[in-house]
Amino acid sequence: MKHIDLSRLFDPRKLILVGASEQKLFSAGIARYLFEHGFAERVTLVNAKGNTVFGRATHTTIASAASEGPFDVAIVVVPAPHVERSVEQLAAIGVKLAIVESAGFAETGAQGAARQASLKARADALGIRLLGPNCVGVVDTRSRFSSTEVQEESLGRGGVALIAQSGVFGSILLDWAPYNGLRLSKAITLGNRIDLDEADFLYFLADDPDTRVVALYLEGVGDGPKFMDAVRHCAARKPVVVLKGGVTDAGARAVGSHTASLAGSDAVFAGALAQAGGIRAKSLEHLTDLAAAFDRCPLPKGPNVAMVTTSGSQGILATDTIVAGGLRLATLAPETVAKVKAVAPAWMTVGNPLDVGPSGVYNVALDALLDDPRVDALLVLIAIPWGAVAPFVESGAGMEEMIFNDLAKVRAKAKEMPILVAHIGHPRFVKMTEEAVGDFLPVYPNAERAAAALAAMTTFRKAE
Amino acid sequence: MKHIDLSRLFDPRKLILVGASEQKLFSAGIARYLFEHGFAERVTLVNAKGNTVFGRATHTTIASAASEGPFDVAIVVVPAPHVERSVEQLAAIGVKLAIVESAGFAETGAQGAARQASLKARADALGIRLLGPNCVGVVDTRSRFSSTEVQEESLGRGGVALIAQSGVFGSILLDWAPYNGLRLSKAITLGNRIDLDEADFLYFLADDPDTRVVALYLEGVGDGPKFMDAVRHCAARKPVVVLKGGVTDAGARAVGSHTASLAGSDAVFAGALAQAGGIRAKSLEHLTDLAAAFDRCPLPKGPNVAMVTTSGSQGILATDTIVAGGLRLATLAPETVAKVKAVAPAWMTVGNPLDVGPSGVYNVALDALLDDPRVDALLVLIAIPWGAVAPFVESGAGMEEMIFNDLAKVRAKAKEMPILVAHIGHPRFVKMTEEAVGDFLPVYPNAERAAAALAAMTTFRKAE
Numbered sequence: 001m002k003h004i005d006l007s008r009l010f011d012p013r014k015l016i017l018v019g020a021s022e023q024k025l026f027s028a029g030i031a032r033y034l035f036e037h038g039f040a041e042r043v044t045l046v047n048a049k050g051n052t053v054f055g056r057a058t059h060t061t062i063a064s065a066a067s068e069g070p071f072d073v074a075i076v077v078v079p080a081p082h083v084e085r086s087v088e089q090l091a092a093i094g095v096k097l098a099i100v101e102s103a104g105f106a107e108t109g110a111q112g113a114a115r116q117a118s119l120k121a122r123a124d125a126l127g128i129r130l131l132g133p134n135c136v137g138v139v140d141t142r143s144r145f146s147s148t149e150v151q152e153e154s155l156g157r158g159g160v161a162l163i164a165q166s167g168v169f170g171s172i173l174l175d176w177a178p179y180n181g182l183r184l185s186k187a188i189t190l191g192n193r194i195d196l197d198e199a200d201f202l203y204f205l206a207d208d209p210d211t212r213v214v215a216l217y218l219e220g221v222g223d224g225p226k227f228m229d230a231v232r233h234c235a236a237r238k239p240v241v242v243l244k245g246g247v248t249d250a251g252a253r254a255v256g257s258h259t260a261s262l263a264g265s266d267a268v269f270a271g272a273l274a275q276a277g278g279i280r281a282k283s284l285e286h287l288t289d290l291a292a293a294f295d296r297c298p299l300p301k302g303p304n305v306a307m308v309t310t311s312g313s314q315g316i317l318a319t320d321t322i323v324a325g326g327l328r329l330a331t332l333a334p335e336t337v338a339k340v341k342a343v344a345p346a347w348m349t350v351g352n353p354l355d356v357g358p359s360g361v362y363n364v365a366l367d368a369l370l371d372d373p374r375v376d377a378l379l380v381l382i383a384i385p386w387g388a389v390a391p392f393v394e395s396g397a398g399m400e401e402m403i404f405n406d407l408a409k410v411r412a413k414a415k416e417m418p419i420l421v422a423h424i425g426h427p428r429f430v431k432m433t434e435e436a437v438g439d440f441l442p443v444y445p446n447a448e449r450a451a452a453a454l455a456a457m458t459t460f461r462k463a464e
Numbered sequence: 465m466k467h468i469d470l471s472r473l474f475d476p477r478k479l480i481l482v483g484a485s486e487q488k489l490f491s492a493g494i495a496r497y498l499f500e501h502g503f504a505e506r507v508t509l510v511n512a513k514g515n516t517v518f519g520r521a522t523h524t525t526i527a528s529a530a531s532e533g534p535f536d537v538a539i540v541v542v543p544a545p546h547v548e549r550s551v552e553q554l555a556a557i558g559v560k561l562a563i564v565e566s567a568g569f570a571e572t573g574a575q576g577a578a579r580q581a582s583l584k585a586r587a588d589a590l591g592i593r594l595l596g597p598n599c600v601g602v603v604d605t606r607s608r609f610s611s612t613e614v615q616e617e618s619l620g621r622g623g624v625a626l627i628a629q630s631g632v633f634g635s636i637l638l639d640w641a642p643y644n645g646l647r648l649s650k651a652i653t654l655g656n657r658i659d660l661d662e663a664d665f666l667y668f669l670a671d672d673p674d675t676r677v678v679a680l681y682l683e684g685v686g687d688g689p690k691f692m693d694a695v696r697h698c699a700a701r702k703p704v705v706v707l708k709g710g711v712t713d714a715g716a717r718a719v720g721s722h723t724a725s726l727a728g729s730d731a732v733f734a735g736a737l738a739q740a741g742g743i744r745a746k747s748l749e750h751l752t753d754l755a756a757a758f759d760r761c762p763l764p765k766g767p768n769v770a771m772v773t774t775s776g777s778q779g780i781l782a783t784d785t786i787v788a789g790g791l792r793l794a795t796l797a798p799e800t801v802a803k804v805k806a807v808a809p810a811w812m813t814v815g816n817p818l819d820v821g822p823s824g825v826y827n828v829a830l831d832a833l834l835d836d837p838r839v840d841a842l843l844v845l846i847a848i849p850w851g852a853v854a855p856f857v858e859s860g861a862g863m864e865e866m867i868f869n870d871l872a873k874v875r876a877k878a879k880e881m882p883i884l885v886a887h888i889g890h891p892r893f894v895k896m897t898e899e900a901v902g903d904f905l906p907v908y909p910n911a912e913r914a915a916a917a918l919a920a921m922t923t924f925r926k927a928e
Binding site: 025026029103104107108109112148149150151164165166168169171172173174175176179217219245246247248249250251254255283284285310311312313314315316317319320323324328329346347348349353357358383384385386387388391424425426427429445446447448449 | 489490493567568571572573576612613614615628629630632633635636637638639640643681683709710711712713714715718719747748749774775776777778779780781783784787788792793810811812813817821822847848849850851852855888889890891893909910911912913
């Protein structure tokens with residue numbers, strides 16, 4: 001089976017926006033985004049009335065815009081009844097790939113379903129490939145191309161490719177991601193999947209050098225065998241994490257009126273996914289927590305986890321979580337114990353979890369664990385009352401004096417073993433942690449979520 | 465069995481701080497807090513050297529401070545070897561209740577364990593009741609008394625009484641709570657539980673008018689039968705939610721070196737707790753999510769849940785969660801459907817979940833659901849791309865125009881049925897929601913967490 005090359009979908013040399021408008025909020029957002037992010041010279045606008053869009057001239061027809069092509073991609077945002085004709089005209093000027101963002105197809109009932117069937121038949125006959133309808137298309141953080149208005153901050157680059165079926169949900173995740181530690185390579189919203197589906201993108205993302213992990217939110221699978229083959233293909237190269245909505249009967253019925261998908265039997269899906277090497281996420285938080293871990297961390301080389309904390313409780317909750325997930329507490333090397341004992345007060349028990357309490361030796365303990373050859377993964381559990389931290393912060397102490405002895409060393413070690421951080425406490429202190437290590441370590445809001453992400457990482461085994 | 469009256473522990477008329485110091489960070493924080501929060505005139509300070517504390521004179525002995533009593537409560541922060549003698553002297557001047565915050569007891573090994581056993585025997589013989597050692601005592605948001613330094617913001621009042629075994633963990637939750645929607649009536653840290661334990665507080669909190677729900681984090685139970693009796697006693701009046709650490713063998717071993725508790729068999733604990741009417745939390749987030757729901761919401765009168773959203777995906781994930789939790793989607797009343805259809809665009813399916821998409825009728829739809837007699841609980845799932853919201857926000861639109869048609873009505877209805885909000889998206893928009901309804905509705909970061917909290921609420925049935 002030949003997989004479609006989607007690279008130009010994410011980095012078009014030239015593109016055409018059909019239904020350009022500065023009056024219609026959604027369309028205006030797309031044009032504004034493209035103008036402001038390097039695509040002003042590359043985008044051609046079509047507006048049936050010839051109205052200007054933010055001062056830019058438009059073509060009244062697709063045919064009259066042809067001279068500015070060839071176009072790698074079209075974005076179609078005209079009302080649903082006009083979509084099919086636009087697609088015909090795009091095919092006529094040689095466009096091979098269109099993102100149809102318009103809603104009003106199978107998700108709205110019988111009339112929409114008929115409209116969708118007609119559009120599909122026509123596009124198939126003309127040989128033009130479609131993404132959508134009822135989606136917001138794609139975002140690429142390297143090329144900075146986006147077929148939807150997206151907050152600039154979202155474009156902080158990372159290794160997570162996010163596939164969401166729904167356009168609204170995709171957009172919201174894009175709003176949310178930059179403030180919640182999720183760094184994206186690409187984002188794709190599928191909508192009604194008249195043609196291109198999650199499998200096509202999995203085949204493509206398998207070889208995308210910018211993508212380290214693929215995170216999918218699906219409400220059903222278009223073509224089951226094709227999807228599982230694509231998961232297998234991609235999971236042989238990088239982790240594929242899947243959250244599925246419509247797991248219960250009532251949830252599945254709700255899916256029907258949303259993206260017009262059939263949710264299918266959850267047990268069958270779960271079994272097939274596991275067999276294909278995909279990882280099932282239990283919730284949206286679990287999906288994004290895992291994606292962040294796979295993006296920033298190498299895979300653990302073994303099951304031995306060390307944890308350092310000031311809060312015995314956080315260590316206990318994390319221990320429960322990793323053990324339930326099949327990992328175990330590392331037995332620390334004698335040299336590690338010796339290094340910590342050399343600075344530890346008499347009351348401190350040097351073990352694993354390494355609970356340093358109010359000893360003030362957190363940074364020394366963490367540094368010693370980084371060098372321990374018996375440790376395959378490290379959980380850095382920060383939980384220090386603000387009352388104890390505030391005087392240090394106010395006297396100008398930084399995270400290196402309190403937590404991370406040697407940030408360069410932590411950064412280097414983070415390439416060799418997974419180091420996951422959890423910080424619970426006062427938001428000012430949490431922010432200091434995010435600023436110090438957030439660009440190279442995943443930071444979670446509590447010990448259990450960091451531990452659960454680490455445990456789930458070990459379920460990924462790259463196929464030979 | 466006579467339950468100890470702990471009301472003066474949370475609202476002492478006079479108190480004595482033994483080990484007062486402005487040099488020692490921890491002790492200084494306690495004094496500073498008391499001075500700044502209305503207890504300057506009520507607190508007597510003891511410092512062995514007679515050093516002043518922030519300009520205040522101190523007594524060199526407990527005996528010499530007696531003339532300023534009688535004291536309802538003593539706070540003891542002297543080093544561990546001096547604690548027993550301080551407790552003897554406190555008993556000698558008639559103090560009946562002491563919070564021992566000093567560490568260095570059973571949590572640190574054999575010598576500490578011997579010290580603890582000796583302290584316990586002496587206190588029992590003298591008839592003085594102890595909280596601790598190795599804790600930070602209590603916080604009361606009504607009296608504003610706190611035996612630890614706590615951020616002022618924490619003192620926003622609510623109905624959640626939080627019991628944490630560990631002092632550090634309790635302090636961190638106090639830092640974290642005000643920024644995460646958890647409003648407290650009281651907080652109690654138990655430490656090594658030499659005398660007063662979680663059961664004593666449950667008996668007391670059962671009749672505390674400020675407390676609507678008790679949330680406990682435990683690493684083991686001091687006296688199993690007493691604890692279960694106390695849960696039964698309290699759960700007959702208000703919900704008791706329990707998170708337990710040390711569930712796995714490795715986690716249980718870690719408990720030993722933390723708060724010197726025996727974690728015990730988890731299966732036995734789970735069964736006994738359920739029988740006593742307690743609710744088991746699965747994680748720290750689950751504990752606080754549930755506590756917030758019980759604090760702000762009445763119990764649902766039935767299993768019929770309605771949900772309004774702009775994101776079909778959030779509706780589907782919430783549906784999966786409530787159905788898995790034993791609830792069901794309400795069948796909307798014909799009048800509700802008619803009200804929404806009157807304003808809905810043709811493409812919109814009026815059902816439950818009520819996915820309004822980009823119709824702009826969210827506030828009308830939510831308002832109609834509030835009046836539906838077939839709805840026992842409402843999930844308000846907000847998920848609107850910032851690109852669609854920003855123009856309205858920038859033109860001065862408020863939450864009443866976008867989401868909550870009539871905030872006064874929402875507030876009134878929130879007294880009759882549980883209304884839980886989930887908002888995922890851009891942080892500026894999330895903040896607007898929290899400012900509009902955060903004081904009377906619980907606000908969660910995504911649909912699944914709101915739905916899980918609602919589902920767990922229905923597991924509480926007040927005993928007859």
